[in-house]
Amino acid sequence: MTFQKEINIVEKSRGFHIITNEVLKQIPEIEKIKIGIANVFIKHTSASLTLNENVSSDVLRDMEKYFGKYVPEDNLFYEHNYEGSDDMPAHIKSSILGQSVSIPITNGKLNLGTWQGIYLGEHRNYGGARKIVITLFGE
């Protein structure tokens, strides 16, 4: 069994956001899959998808703070900055963190650890809405 759906995520502020529930409510079909994989993919190069701690909001803030420091805005360092100083750092963060997550499906649910949630990293100041493709497969 294979299932796929493309969804829109409304514009998020710059930083990290937990979107696990926003994803799950789009895919009731997951209940039909006993074992399989869910691939969640973002169709952008200045945003990212990763998994991280789903309870403490300070983790979201510390992630943004860390990547702000280690992938700094610097118009003198980067050539690619005609869309603004947040442009090239956003591309780098997107590749470091990745643009998809592949999560096991077990007994009709995402088999995440207790503390794992799906993070959307919005790396632009005004990134606009984002498109995500969810693909489920298994049996």
Next chain:
Amino acid sequence: MTFQKEINIVEKSRGFHIITNEVLKQIPEIEKIKIGIANVFIKHTSASLTLNENVSSDVLRDMEKYFGKYVPEDNLFYEHNYEGSDDMPAHIKSSILGQSVSIPITNGKLNLGTWQGIYLGEHRNYGGARKIVITLFGE
């Protein structure tokens, strides 16, 4: 064909560890798959799975040294440190390195390059046992 198994990895010391054989001995079913994919997923946000050089133990040490320097412990920088100064850096390393690897299966074996092994990154000082879900699919 889809196959899935959840396994426990006994506590590892902080740093990087090659777990290719520990994974393989759990999935003799891989022999039945001519072509497909193996997804190996760790159910934690302070450990990671990645692929790297499977021969030289100095690569394991240099990986730990690099990430210790570039994702430093710093209680004054991070808000999220009530579990200790290794807490937030562990979350960041986990997202940078990733929590799953997807490896081709060819003729009943993982189709890894000669030098590729599966690395478990234990980013906490005392991370405890870790849970891994292995999902195989193909035909």
Next chain:
Amino acid sequence: MTFQKEINIVEKSRGFHIITNEVLKQIPEIEKIKIGIANVFIKHTSASLTLNENVSSDVLRDMEKYFGKYVPEDNLFYEHNYEGSDDMPAHIKSSILGQSVSIPITNGKLNLGTWQGIYLGEHRNYGGARKIVITLFGE
């Protein structure tokens, strides 16, 4: 339906290269898949695969510049340098950026965003030819 092919990529210069078309021309079979996933996997630990901006060549150069600065060559810092000062940094970049991408297939095509292309990161000075395994599955 599952399809798999191993291909050789001729030696690239150190840095980042867009290989989307080089991959696509090897897999005309993708047209038969209505919905599914394409996994593209590089069998090396000193090169990487990631997705990033597919138009501006300055993004390719800035990626190389960024990783050259934040994963610097430093024979005094790393133990693992008998193949040269580009050796250990290449392993680190490979794990940070990742060695595979999983991309949705929709209506017989890779369902990439408008600006997304497949990047091969060649992190050695003289990396030689590289082997890539492409696995397609879906229905």
